[in-house]
Amino acid sequence: xxxxxxxxxxxxxxxxxxxxxxxxxxxxxxxxxxxxxxxxxxxxxxxxxxxxxxxxxxxxxxxxxxxxxxxxxxxxxxxxxxxxxxxxxxxxxxxxxxxxxxxxxxxxxxxxxxxxxxxxxxxxxxxxxxxxxxxxxxxxxxxxxxxxxxxxxxxxxxxxxxxxxxxxxxxxxxxxxxxxxxxxxxxxxxxxxxxxxxxxxxxxxxxxxxxxxxxxxxxxxxxxxxxxxxxxxxxxxxxxxxxxxxxxxxxxxxxxxxxxxxxxxxxxxxxxxxxxxxxxxxxxxx
Amino acid sequence: xxxxxxxxxxxxxxxxxxxxxxxxxxxxxxxxxxxxxxxxxxxxxxxxxxxxxxxxxxxxxxxxxxxxxxxxxxxxxxxxxxxxxxxxxxxxxxxxxxxxxxxxxxxxxxxxxxxxxxxxxxxxxxxxxxxxxxxxxxxxxxxxxxxxxxxxxxxxxxxxxxxxxxxxxxxxxxxxxxxxxxxxxxxxxxxxxxxxxxxxxxxxxxxxxxxxxxxxxxxxxxxxxxxxxxxxxxxxxxxxxxxxxxxxxxxxxxxxxxxxxxxxxxxxxxxxxxxxxxxxxxxxxxxxxxxxxxxxxxxxxxxxxxxxxxxxxxxxxxxxxxxxxxxxxxxxxxxxxxxxxxxxxxxxxxxxxxxxxxxxxxxxxxxxxxxxxxxxxxxxxx
Numbered sequence: 255x256x257x258x259x260x261x262x263x264x265x266x267x268x269x270x271x272x273x274x275x276x277x278x279x280x281x282x283x284x285x286x287x288x289x290x291x292x293x294x295x296x297x298x299x300x301x302x303x304x305x306x307x308x309x310x311x312x313x314x315x316x317x318x319x320x321x322x323x324x325x326x327x328x329x330x331x332x333x334x335x336x337x338x339x340x341x342x343x344x345x346x347x348x349x350x351x352x353x354x355x356x357x358x359x360x361x362x363x364x365x366x367x368x369x370x371x372x373x374x375x376x377x378x379x380x381x382x383x384x385x386x387x388x389x390x391x392x393x394x395x396x397x398x399x400x401x402x403x404x405x406x407x408x409x410x411x412x413x414x415x416x417x418x419x420x421x422x423x424x425x426x427x428x429x430x431x432x433x434x435x436x437x438x439x440x441x442x443x444x445x446x447x448x449x450x451x452x453x454x455x456x457x458x459x460x461x462x463x464x465x466x467x468x469x470x471x472x473x474x475x476x477x478x479x480x481x482x483x484x485x486x487x488x489x490x491x492x493x494x495x496x497x498x499x500x501x502x503x504x505x506x507x508x509x510x511x512x513x514x515x516x517x518x519x520x521x522x523x524x525x526x527x528x529x530x531x532x533x534x535x536x537x538x539x540x
Numbered sequence: 541x542x543x544x545x546x547x548x549x550x551x552x553x554x555x556x557x558x559x560x561x562x563x564x565x566x567x568x569x570x571x572x573x574x575x576x577x578x579x580x581x582x583x584x585x586x587x588x589x590x591x592x593x594x595x596x597x598x599x600x601x602x603x604x605x606x607x608x609x610x611x612x613x614x615x616x617x618x619x620x621x622x623x624x625x626x627x628x629x630x631x632x633x634x635x636x637x638x639x640x641x642x643x644x645x646x647x648x649x650x651x652x653x654x655x656x657x658x659x660x661x662x663x664x665x666x667x668x669x670x671x672x673x674x675x676x677x678x679x680x681x682x683x684x685x686x687x688x689x690x691x692x693x694x695x696x697x698x699x700x701x702x703x704x705x706x707x708x709x710x711x712x713x714x715x716x717x718x719x720x721x722x723x724x725x726x727x728x729x730x731x732x733x734x735x736x737x738x739x740x741x742x743x744x745x746x747x748x749x750x751x752x753x754x755x756x757x758x759x760x761x762x763x764x765x766x767x768x769x770x771x772x773x774x775x776x777x778x779x780x781x782x783x784x785x786x787x788x789x790x791x792x793x794x795x796x797x798x799x800x801x802x803x804x805x806x807x808x809x810x811x812x813x814x815x816x817x818x819x820x821x822x823x824x825x826x827x828x829x830x831x832x833x834x835x836x837x838x839x840x841x842x843x844x845x846x847x848x849x850x851x852x853x854x855x856x857x858x859x860x861x862x863x864x865x866x867x868x869x870x871x872x873x874x875x876x877x878x879x880x881x882x883x884x885x886x887x888x889x890x891x892x893x894x895x896x897x898x899x900x901x902x903x904x905x906x907x908x909x910x911x912x913x914x915x916x917x918x919x920x921x922x
Contacts, residue, residue: 256754263746360575368579369835370767372798379801381778388753390778393746463743463771465799469577473741505747512737512748516710 255386260505266393268501269400270462273455274474275481275493276404277328277448283424283488284444286344287336288479290351293471294358295331295449299324299456300466301362304371313377317457321450328449329442355475362468370467378461392461399458403451404494411490420444424488473518480521484528484535492537500524565606566861568593568851569628571649572640572844573616577740580767580795581840585640585663586611587833588841592848595828602855609848610634614645621645625652634658635861636851640844643667643712650677659854659867663847664789664840667712668920671889676867678889680847680880681812683919684713687788688720690810690895690911691761695721695786696728698897698909699808701759705752705783706735707745707772709790714763717788721761724916733757738764743771749779757783765790770799777803784808792839797903804900808908812880813842814896816907825879846878890919 274296281289299320306316335354339346380391411417422430423440431437460466481500485492500521507520515523528535570589573582593609601607610632612624621641628634629652637653637660639646646665653660654674662670662677666684671677682690695701704725708718718735725732734755736748752760760783762772769791776785777800789811797804814822815837825845829837853876854869876883881893894912898905911917 256750259750259754260747263750266746267744363575363579368583369795370580370799372770372795372801376774376801379778381780388780390775459744462775463799464774464801465743465767465771467577467767468579470743472577508738508747509736509751513735516739517742518739 259387260509261502262387262389263393264502264505265498266389266396266501267504268498269397270455270458271474271478271481271501272404272494272497273400273451273458275478275485275497276407276490277452278478279482279485279488279490279493280444280448282482283490284420284441285336285340285347287347288344288351289331289336290348290475290479291331291335291354291358292328292448292452293475293478294355295324295328296452296456296459296474297358297362297466297468297471298327299453300460300470301366301371301456302453303457303460304373304466305366307377308371308374313373320457321453324453324456325446325450328445328452331449332441332445355471359468359471366466366468368468370465372464372466373460376461376464390462392458396458396462399454403454407447407451408490416443477518477521480525484525486535486537489535489537492535495536564604565608566602566855567608567610567632567634568848569625569632569634569637570609570611570640571614571621571624571628571637571645572611573642573645574611574613576615576617578616578642581642581765582613582616582640584793584833584838584841585844588829588837588844589638589640589663589848591825591829591832591841592845592852594832596848596852602852603859607852614641614649616642616645618644618648621649622652625649629653629656629658635863636660636855636866638844638847638851639663639665640840640847641665643670646670647673653677657867658863659851659870661847661851661870664843666716668716675871675889676863678850678870678885678891680850680883680891681843682789682893682895682917683720683890684716685720685723686917686919687810687895688717688722689724689916690720690897691717691786691788692721692724692728692730693911693913693916694808694810694897694909695759695761696725696730699759699784699786701730701757701784703733703755703757704730704759704761705755705757706732707748707752707760707762707764708735708737709763709765709768710737710739713765713790717763718761738768738772740765740768742768745772745775748772749775749781752776752783753779753781759784759786761786763788763790766793766796766799770796770804773800773807774803786810789839792898792905794836794838794905797900797905804903806900808897808899810895810897810911811839812846812893812896813837813839813898814881814907814910815898815905817896819877819881821877822879822881842879846880846883849878850876850883886919886921888919888921890921892917892919 302320484496614621643665650673787809858865858869897908899908
């Protein structure tokens with residue numbers, strides 16, 4: 255029964271990784287930028303959840319406004335940081351992104367203080383039990399929300415004109431442009447959706463930990479890189495599989511190998527082993 | 541003399557006058573993490589130290605001289621602590637240094653102070669090697685191992701637990717606590733059934749909670765800081781783990797209760813600050829700190845306050861700026877009453893004082909019990 259419990263915990267963790275990592279892989283697919291500052295946007299989502307709930311007294315309001323605000327912040331990051339340096343070699347936007355991420359962490363510390371923030375009254379403290387599995391309501395919600403949102407994203411990409419335009423821009427931006435697709439609009443949309451999903455993950459993590467601190471994004475900032483490489487850079491389906499696989503692996507690893515290896519090191523050990531066998535990641539093209 | 545020359549003359553004499561006023565002050569060096577992941581503890585420590593300096597200055601400073609606290613940020617990193625220590629000694633000419641920082645940075649800075657033969661006091665860093673840097677280095681808080689032994693007594697003798705699970709933070713703090721706990725567990729009839737480790741970056745403990753639930757222990761001994769222990773305790777209780785939880789001074793902040801919420805109720809910790817103390821030094825500290833900081837006192841603040849008080853008392857007694865004399869005065873400290881109890885040092889510069897157990901009751905840290913067993917709590921002396 256412990257086996258099922260650990261598996262479920264792994265899927266919960268993996269779902270939250272998936273929500274964050276999708277935005278990163280979308281940006282990489284479109285612009286070939288490793289958008290490290292994405293983890294800062296995730297933290298922003300978590301802060302909005304806590305601060306808005308505590309000041310205005312409504313968690314639902316906070317949960318509804320956090321994704322669009324963070325989505326807009328993501329668009330701003332593209333416009334102000336990446337667009338002016340798109341013609342530079344890839345390490346330039348990467349360094350700029352790391353710089354922005356550090357600025358965001360210190361910015362959160364200056365604005366919200368170094369102590370971290372918690373909900374005055376933590377919402378949703380209910381727990382659920384399914385036979386041997388006993389989980390927090392928020393944990394169940396994390397899995398459901400991740401599947402619904404990422405499912406909707408898949409439908410959007412596969413079934414709508416917007417999705418077609420987006421996929422065309424990923425495959426061949428110049429050709430897409432010559433067919434009348436506004437690739438700048440596609441990029442804005444890309445940043446909006448990816449950042450909004452990260453904000454959803456931020457809201458859920460804020461609920462789960464009841465604690466949001468300036469450095470909340472520091473682990474995701476590098477672990478998400480391992481996930482998108484595992485998934486085959488830019489490959490959304492691969493990213494989801496990698497996120498869930500890593501969540502499960504960490505869950506068992508924490509218990510059975512925790513005295514040997516740090517939980518965060520598991521991601522990179524897994525990455526190294528997978529890359530030795532499949533250098534293109536799970537679903538990347540060889 | 542025309543007007544311009546007069547102005548220049550006035551400016552020069554003003555600078556000279558301020559200069560002479562500065563010479564009338566005594567500098568105490570202070571390094572703490574004011575940025576980065578440990579910035580919260582750095583801020584508490586700094587506020588506690590500032591309070592001690594203000595109080596000492598109000599009492600007339602050190603033999604008539606004003607005390608000035610010279611502060612550097614070390615980010616809790618050794619590579620920032622070393623230049624900070626060098627600046628404090630070389631550039632600022634401090635006669636004594638105090639660490640309001642974690643073990644890594646404190647160890648690094650301690651060596652610099654020792655090499656320069658300037659006294660250095662670790663306020664709350666727990667690594668055993670800090671005082672082993674040499675005879676100029678002291679510590680006013682418990683070593684991890686000492687506090688771990690107190691935890692074993694609390695679990696076995698005071699709570700009657702037989703089967704205990706350890707959840708250990710994978711750093712020098714957590715590991716030395718666990719080592720201390722395990723060294724005395726058998727003496728108090730406790731068997732450690734399992735130990736799980738987590739990293740300081742972890743905030744989600746789902747898998748560990750699953751396993752602890754399956755282990756069904758009589759008590760949980762979990763090391764950590766308020767920012768790891770808060771989420772851990774919340775998640776343990778949210779998933780139906782009801783065993784008593786024993787923590788340590790790392791939990792000792794109102795932030796822990798804010799994060800864990802109702803789940804914090806009943807958590808017991810071994811620490812240095814007794815919120816319900818009737819001792820005037822402690823009561824006065826708790827009240828003054830709240831007034832100054834705008835939030836409740838915590839262990840880190842009390843420890844930094846204690847370290848500054850020890851330094852000031854020694855400098856008053858030494859009556860000179862000579863670091864060697866100040867060092868001897870610190871070593872000779874006996875039963876000095878401060879906010880964290882009554883301070884004496886052993887030959888290695890380790891503090892000997894009683895452990896204060898606190899419990900969360902009605903959303904507040906309250907007195908639980910005291911462990912004052914000199915044999916159990918004896919720090920290493922070499």
